[in-house]
Amino acid sequence: MILTIDAGNTRIKGAVFEEDTMLSDFVFPMEDFKISVSKILDVHKDITDIVVASVRNMPLDDFFWFQNRVKVTLITHESIFPFRNLYETPLTLGIDRMVLSAGAVLAFPGQNRLVVDAGTCITYDFVAADDQYLGGAISPGIRLRYEALHHYTAKLPLLKRELPDHYIGKSTNQSMHSGVVNGVINEIDGFIARYEQQYPNFTIILTGGDTDFLAKQLKNTIFANSNFLLESLNHIFQYNQE
Numbered sequence: 001m002i003l004t005i006d007a008g009n010t011r012i013k014g015a016v017f018e019e020d021t022m023l024s025d026f027v028f029p030m031e032d033f034k035i036s037v038s039k040i041l042d043v044h045k046d047i048t049d050i051v052v053a054s055v056r057n058m059p060l061d062d063f064f065w066f067q068n069r070v071k072v073t074l075i076t077h078e079s080i081f082p083f084r085n086l087y088e089t090p091l092t093l094g095i096d097r098m099v100l101s102a103g104a105v106l107a108f109p110g111q112n113r114l115v116v117d118a119g120t121c122i123t124y125d126f127v128a129a130d131d132q133y134l135g136g137a138i139s140p141g142i143r144l145r146y147e148a149l150h151h152y153t154a155k156l157p158l159l160k161r162e163l164p165d166h167y168i169g170k171s172t173n174q175s176m177h178s179g180v181v182n183g184v185i186n187e188i189d190g191f192i193a194r195y196e197q198q199y200p201n202f203t204i205i206l207t208g209g210d211t212d213f214l215a216k217q218l219k220n221t222i223f224a225n226s227n228f229l230l231e232s233l234n235h236i237f238q239y240n241q242e
């Protein structure tokens, strides 16, 4: 039994796996890291390994704190990934993007794959059918866009995400929802259309904190799975054992 941990930019997510089955999952703020993980280990006494991917500047001691109870594996640029990395700056590629790309290769062998992670940032990662990682894009996520509008203006309020039913916003709030949410939807549809010009067939995976909010709004058929990063960590761990 293993505990996978995704230390994201805003929140920490975790899931317990017995082989390919997810037994439970958790979300907690950074401050609660040690207490939350301790509790999970207390409840699931059969956990033998913790597998972590972190995009934060978090002290590694926090992870290795549990070393006396379980084996701790940190996924880093030195881990074994099932793709050839063609990024020109491979050492600056986010570990989350590498894990998602690896997960896409292992879950969808022999296909072109695009992973869209709608989290704090929206990231796009393309891995071709020959398992070459080509790169992608990084843009601000939904919450970041709302926060930026509020933070860098005098008049715009801080709003919570809301699905607009009109393109033409008839009030400040409607205009902001249309700008942020329709903007993101068009961005994702637009990226997919662009990639389609070059690669007529590919599998699209949507993940991240805004998965469920966005999934039905997109034009294309996608695999929507907000736990894809945690599942990918489980797959990479198994792959690295083999």
Ligand SMILES: Nc1ncnc2c1ncn2[C@@H]1O[C@H](COP(=O)(O)OP(=O)(O)OP(=O)(O)O)[C@@H](O)[C@H]1O
Binding pocket: 007, 008, 009, 010, 011, 012, 055, 096, 118, 119, 120, 121, 141, 142, 143, 144, 161, 208, 209, 210
């Ligand atoms: N309870 C929540 N707390 C924070 N963000 C949430 C929540 N529910 C949905 N979201 C949405 O999730 C997005 C953030 O995604 P996510 O939670 O995956 O970010 P994260 O933890 O920083 O991870 P990552 O760094 O991998 O993006 C925000 O744009 C926000 O709209």
Ligand SMILES: CC(C)(CO)[C@@H](O)C(=O)NCCC(=O)O
Binding pocket: 009, 055, 092, 093, 094, 095, 096, 097, 121, 123, 138
């Ligand atoms: C883009 C983020 C912040 C998304 O979580 C992360 O993947 C990251 O820090 N990336 C480093 C830059 C890059 O991927 O090229």
Ligand SMILES: [K+]
Binding pocket: 096, 117, 118, 119, 120, 121, 122, 123, 208
């Ligand atoms: K992200």
